[in-house]
Amino acid sequence: MDESGGDSGSVATPVQQRAHEAWRIYQHYLDKTTPHANYRWIGTLVVALIYCLRVYYIQGFYIIAYGLGIYLLNLLIGFLSPLVDPEAGGVSDGPSLPTRGSDEFKPFIRRLPEFKFWYSMTKAFCIAFLMTFFSVFDVPVFWPILLCYWIVLFVLTMRRQIAHMIKYKYIPFSFGKQKYGGRSSSGSRAD
Known part of the structure; x- marks a missing residue:
């Protein structure tokens, strides 16, 4: 018989305990940033600017920038796409986009939420920035071709995404609470 029993998996080494504690602290601060979207995006823009300046000043790592651009384009498509694609015709448990004028309003639920x-x-951006410190990733390429190819890819992908939005009549953005033109405040009360 095995003497170790079922307890061997629950005993953690001190290194594992410290790593778990560090992860909990990291997750705590990450959770605290959730309601502060503007500050999060400003921080990301600062990180992106630092990365771009590094690539510009060292005049290299263009293949990393291209890979980053493709990945960001993939994230953007997920952000702009609905959770349930009306084109697929699949039935889901959750809400979906209305496909006919008589359908009730259903909120737009993204495939990739804003926080993710x-x-x-x-x-x-952080990983790409770290990769610029290792010369093995500095593959010599003619960057204008990569840039042109990425722009063409971006335009074609966005054209397809916008056509999808128009076809199924959804807008992936909301600009605050909707205001209705109800009763006016003047004339309703006699002061």
Whole structure:
């Protein structure tokens, strides 16, 4: 018989305990940033600017920048796409987009929520920044071709995404609470 029993998996080494504690602290601060979307995005823009300045000043790592651009484009498509694609015709348990005028209003639910979009984007910039410190990733390429190819890819992908939005009549953005033109405040009360 095995003497170790079922307890061997629950005993953690001190290194594992410290790593778990560090992860809990990291997750705590990450959770605290959730309601502060503007500050999160400003921080991401600062990280992106630092990365761009590094690539510009060292005049290299263009293949990393291209890979980062493709990854960010993939994230953007997930952010702009509905959770349930009406084109697939699949039935889901959750809400879906209305496909006919008589359908009731259903809120737009993203395939990639804003927080995960921000978090993935920030991690991608940080990883790309760290990769610029290792010369093995500095593959010599003619960067204008990569830039042109990425722009063509971006335009074609966005054209397809916008056509999808128009076809199924959804807008992936909301700009605050909707205001209705109800009763006016003047004339309703006699002062």
